[in-house]
Amino acid sequence: GGQRMKIVINDDELTTAVLKILKYHPDNNILIDHFLVRAKEAEVDAIFDGKNVQIMGIMEHIEPAGIHSGDSNAVLPPFTLGEFVIKQMEKFTAEIAKALDVRGLLNVQFAIKDDEVYVIEANPRASRTTPFICKAYGIPYLNIATKVMVEANTLEDFTMEPNLEGYAIKEPVFSFHKFPDVNKELGPEMKSTGERIYFIKDTLDPYFRDLHKVRSMYLRR
Numbered sequence: 001g002g003q004r005m006k007i008v009i010n011d012d013e014l015t016t017a018v019l020k021i022l023k024y025h026p027d028n029n030i031l032i033d034h035f036l037v038r039a040k041e042a043e044v045d046a047i048f049d050g051k052n053v054q055i056m057g058i059m060e061h062i063e064p065a066g067i068h069s070g071d072s073n074a075v076l077p078p079f080t081l082g083e084f085v086i087k088q089m090e091k092f093t094a095e096i097a098k099a100l101d102v103r104g105l106l107n108v109q110f111a112i113k114d115d116e117v118y119v120i121e122a123n124p125r126a127s128r129t130t131p132f133i134c135k136a137y138g139i140p141y142l143n144i145a146t147k148v149m150v151e152a153n154t155l156e157d158f159t160m161e162p163n164l165e166g167y168a169i170k171e172p173v174f175s176f177h178k179f180p181d182v183n184k185e186l187g188p189e190m191k192s193t194g195e196r197i198y199f200i201k202d203t204l205d206p207y208f209r210d211l212h213k214v215r216s217m218y219l220r221r
Contacts, residue, residue: 005188007035007066039113041065041120042078044089045130046106047141048097049148052155055090056141057133057162059170062211065111065120068190070128073211074170076136079203081112088117096122104149105130128195129170135197136168166201169208 006017014032021030041061047054060078061069078086093108100106100122107127109120126142134141139160147153172192176184182191200208 007187036065036111036113036118039065039111039118040080041067041069041072041109041111042081042089043069043074043107043109043127043129044093045127045133045141046093046097046108047104047145047148047155048094048102048106049154050101050103053094053097054144054155054160055093056130056139057137058086058089059129059133063186063214066188067186068188068192069109070190070195071172071174071186071192073172073214074129075208076133076164076168076170079167082115085112085115085117092117092119100124103151104145132168132170132195132197136199137162137164139163164199166199167203167208169198169200169211171196171198171211 006013008014008017018030021028041064042058043061044058045056047056057076058078058081059074059076060081061067061072061074063072089108089110092110093106096108096119097106102124104124105126106122106124107129108122111118111120126145130142133139139162141160144153144155144158144160147157148155173194173196174184174191175193176182176191184191198207203209203212
């Protein structure tokens with residue numbers, strides 16, 4: 001859940017963040033990465049059977065990179081990413097699946113800056129977006145992935161045609177009303193406790209436009 005992750009913009013903030021981590025975990029290793037300011041974030045869910053890769057879905061986050069994926073509103077399929085970027089993400093996902101020799105599900109998160117695609121992390125497991133994509137597309141991907149994992153079937157045994165008109169939005173659910181003292185500012189640490197699905201016909205939908213204003217708020221910081 002991104003516990004104790006922090007975005008810092010100067011040496012003083014870096015020192016404060018490191019000392020805070022060491023206070024609770026004095027023997028812990030600390031990983032420092034370069035942060036891509038104003039980057040987009042997207043993620044790919046896939047199934048690999050040892051030979052073929054099935055891209056289940058690609059979701060583009062409304063909030064910029066830096067907000068935990070569990071706390072981001074995400075749109076299926078992507079609403080601004082071009083074909084060049086999408087092809088890169090699909091290519092990297094397939095290469096990672098083959099390199100890890102995954103059997104079953106894989107989730108890869110990406111940051112996109114100036115059409116350059118960066119891998120944030122790869123998780124060879126079912127992610128929180130897996131059941132969302134199954135419901136949005138009307139395809140039993142979890143059932144298929146399970147059969148692939150136990151080598152009962154290969155991907156070639158299944159027909160997978162998405163059934164979605166328009167877009168599906170994954171919206172996080174928060175329980176701040178039950179925890180009034182919790183810091184409500186969103187960042188790398190996950191704070192949502194659930195999610196819901198919302199279907200729209202196109203990106204002119206007022207619901208989507210309201211959510212998209214949130215991205216503008218973060219980019220002004």
